[in-house]
Amino acid sequence: xxxxxxxxxxxxxxxxxxxxxxxxxxxxxxxxxxxxxxxxxxxxxxxxxxxxxxxxxxxxxxxxxxxxxxxxxxxxxxxxxxxxxxxxxxxxxxxxxxxxxxxxxxxxxxxxxxxxxxxxxxxxxxxxxxxxxxxxxxxxxxxxxxxxxxxxxxxxxxxxxxxxxxxxxxxxxxxxxxxxxxxxxxxxxxxxxxxxxxxxxxxxxxxxxxxxxxxxxxxxxxxxxxxxxxxxxxxxxxxxxxxxxxxxxxxxxxxxxxxxxxxxxxxxxxxxxxxxxxxxxxxxxxxxxxxxxxxxxxxxxxxxxxxxxxxxxxxxxxxxxxxxxxxxxxxxxxxxxxxxxxxxxxxxxxxxxxxxxxxxxxxxxxxxxxxxxxxxxxxxxxxxxxxxxxxxxxxxxxxxxxxxxxxxxxx
Numbered sequence: 364x365x366x367x368x369x370x371x372x373x374x375x376x377x378x379x380x381x382x383x384x385x386x387x388x389x390x391x392x393x394x395x396x397x398x399x400x401x402x403x404x405x406x407x408x409x410x411x412x413x414x415x416x417x418x419x420x421x422x423x424x425x426x427x428x429x430x431x432x433x434x435x436x437x438x439x440x441x442x443x444x445x446x447x448x449x450x451x452x453x454x455x456x457x458x459x460x461x462x463x464x465x466x467x468x469x470x471x472x473x474x475x476x477x478x479x480x481x482x483x484x485x486x487x488x489x490x491x492x493x494x495x496x497x498x499x500x501x502x503x504x505x506x507x508x509x510x511x512x513x514x515x516x517x518x519x520x521x522x523x524x525x526x527x528x529x530x531x532x533x534x535x536x537x538x539x540x541x542x543x544x545x546x547x548x549x550x551x552x553x554x555x556x557x558x559x560x561x562x563x564x565x566x567x568x569x570x571x572x573x574x575x576x577x578x579x580x581x582x583x584x585x586x587x588x589x590x591x592x593x594x595x596x597x598x599x600x601x602x603x604x605x606x607x608x609x610x611x612x613x614x615x616x617x618x619x620x621x622x623x624x625x626x627x628x629x630x631x632x633x634x635x636x637x638x639x640x641x642x643x644x645x646x647x648x649x650x651x652x653x654x655x656x657x658x659x660x661x662x663x664x665x666x667x668x669x670x671x672x673x674x675x676x677x678x679x680x681x682x683x684x685x686x687x688x689x690x691x692x693x694x695x696x697x698x699x700x701x702x703x704x705x706x707x708x709x710x711x712x713x714x715x716x717x718x719x720x721x722x723x724x725x726x727x728x729x730x731x732x733x734x735x736x737x738x739x740x741x742x743x744x745x746x747x748x749x750x751x752x753x754x755x756x757x758x759x760x761x762x763x764x765x766x767x768x769x770x771x772x773x774x
Contacts, residue, residue: 367673367741368406368692369647387468388519391408391409391410391533392407392408392409392410392411392432392435392453393407393408393480394407394408394437394440394451394453395723396440396441396442396449396451397442397543398442401542402540402542402543403540403544403545404442404443404449404539404540404543405440405441405442405443405449405451405465405537405538405539405540406513406535406536406537406540406545407451407463407534407535407536407537408533408534408536409531409533409534409535409536410531410532410534411432411461411529411530411531411532412428412429412430412529412530412676413429413430413479413481413527413528413529413530414427414428414429414527414528414530414664414678415429415481415489415526415527416526416527417483417489417492417493417494417526418492418493418494419490419491419492419617420491420492422492422493423632423633424490424630424632424633425490425491426662426680427488427489428678429456429459429481431455431674432453432455432456434455434456435453435454435455435747436453436454436455437451437452437453437454438452438454439452439462440453443465443538447467448464448465448466448475449464449465449538449539450462450463450464450465450466450493451463453499455489456488457482457485457488457699458480458481458482458485458497459479459480459481459482460479460480460688461477461478461479461480462477462479463476463477463536463539464476464477465539466512467538467539468507469610469678470509470510471507471508471509471510472507472508472510472538472539473504473505473506473507473508473668474504474505474506474508474514474536475503475504475505476501476502476503476504476505477501477502477522477529478499478500478501478502478638479499479500479529480497480499480500481497481498481500481527482496482497482498483495483496483497484496484497493567498525500524500525500527500529502522502524502529508550509536509550510539510541510549511541511548512537512546512548512549513535513536513537513546513547513548513549513550513715514534514535514536514549514550514552514716515534515535515543515549515550515551515552515555516531516532516534516551516552516554516555517530517532517533517534517670517673518552518554518555518556518674519531519532519554519644519666519674519676520532520534520552520554521666530666530675532674532675534552534574538566551661554668580617581602581604581617582602582603582604582617582618582619582712583602583617583619583620583621584598584600584601584602584620584713585600585601585603585618585620585621585623585694586598586599586601586620587599587600587620587636588625588724589625589626589627589628589629589635589636591628591629591633594721594724595724595725596629596634596718596719596721597627597629597634597636597650597656597716597717597718597719597721597722598692598715598716598717598718598721598724598725598726599609599636599648599715599716599717599718600713600714600715600716601711601712601713601714601715601716602617602711602712602713602714603617603618603638603646603709603710603711603712604616604618604709604710604711604712605617605618605646605665605707605708605709606707606708606709606710607675607706607707607708608705608706608707609669609673609675609706610673614669618638618640618643618646619640619665622640622641623638623639623640623643623728624638624639624640625637625638625639626639627714629718629719631652632651633649633650633651633652633661634649634650634651634658634718634719635647635648635649635650636648636650636718637682642667642668643665643666643667643668644666644667644676645664645665645666646663646664646665646667647662647663647664647665647678648660648662648663648770649661649662649664649680650685650716650718652689652719656688656689657686657687657688657689658685658686658687658688658689658693658718658719659682659683659684659685659686659687660682660683660685660701660716661680661681661682661683662665662678662679662680662681662682662683663678663679663682663701663703663709664677664680665677665678665703665707666677675705675707677703677706677707678703679703679704682701682703684699684701685714685732687714687729687730688730689719689720689728690720690727690728691717691718691727691728691729692715692716692726692727692728692730693714693715693716693717693729693730693732694714694715694729694730694731694732695711695714695715695731695732696713696714696756697732698710698711698712699711699714699732714732715729750772
């Protein structure tokens with residue numbers, strides 16, 4: 364017999380990926396598998412999300428976020444017996460399934476493998492998909508846990524394979540539960556062990572959602588690039604400042620380019636710049652071509668660890684920033700804000716990017732942003748206003764002079 368509960372997590376509106384209008388709901392999945400005597404033999408509680416990158420019939424690429432588990436069922440989850448090992452099986456959405464297998468050794472048990480299946484023939488979820496049918500991604504985990512210990516990993520963990528990225532956090536799981544009682548002895552993942560040694564930052568005044576944190580110093584400008592077989596294919600120069608709200612606390616984080624690694628990829632229609640550091644799992648900037656003659660920033664994805672050990676993950680694949688003609692670069696020396704969601708924004712300083720058609724590893728002619736154009740509009744507007752005032756004064760003078768002469772002629 365399988366008993367399960369699916370409930371929203373209070374106060375966890377921030378999840379891996381978000382809609383254009385804000386963050387999607389986050390659900391904690393909780394499963395309690397019992398044997399024939401109604402004693403617990405397998406327990407799990409966790410949160411997860413999936414992103415799937417797929418190719419369309421027009422040879423472009425799209426990203427789908429799977430984060431709604433409100434209709435989840437657990438058919439096939441079992442305690443295990445002499446012939447079968449314990450496993451968790453979850454069905455959700457339109458043709459999605461997720462399975463975790465466990466094995467047992469003398470004094471340990473293992474999370475043996477994870478598989479995720481999805482129906483790419485579903486045109487509603489995967490519009491214009493080139494491939495069809497049920498696709499499955501399998502990952503051999505082989506993570507060992509002492510018997511009668513519950514495995515805990517609050518930190519964000521990822522599995523990436525064949526265009527599918529799986530994200531897990533707030534994980535609590537115990538297979539081969541003894542005497543029907545879930546253990547209170549925890550076996551931590553390495554990331555949680557590291558997080559517990561971090562001294563959290565405690566602000567002098569607890570901020571509320573409407574409180575803006577004290578301004579931070581301007582971030583250092585970093586230079587980033589992506590190479591392919593033809594040489595440099597993407598260039599970016601910018602100072603980055605992250606503004607995020609999590610559990611009603613506002614944080615401002617400057618990206619240090621000296622401690623930040625960067626990778627990426629270049630395709631004919633899309634280009635990716637990925638940054639990562641000690642607390643940042645990844646910060647993705649995805650560029651795309653539109654109308655065959657311009658490029659723009661289409662997508663931003665971020666996943667990072669906060670000082671309190673919690674994971675912050677969010678994304679938006681429907682942006683429209685940094686628009687410029689192909690063959691040129693986009694430049695904005697003034698501070699700009701990229702609004703990814705209500706909970707996450709990026710301030711940029713001394714920005715210049717060119718994600719396509721880079722020649723000889725150098726920037727092409729830049730198109731300035733509207734913020735910089737204002738530098739020229741202001742003096743023009745002031746000059747025009749002064750000229751208008753001068754014309755009015757001259758008109759008033761000549762009209763008054765004409766009336767004065769007309770008054771003399773009446774005598």
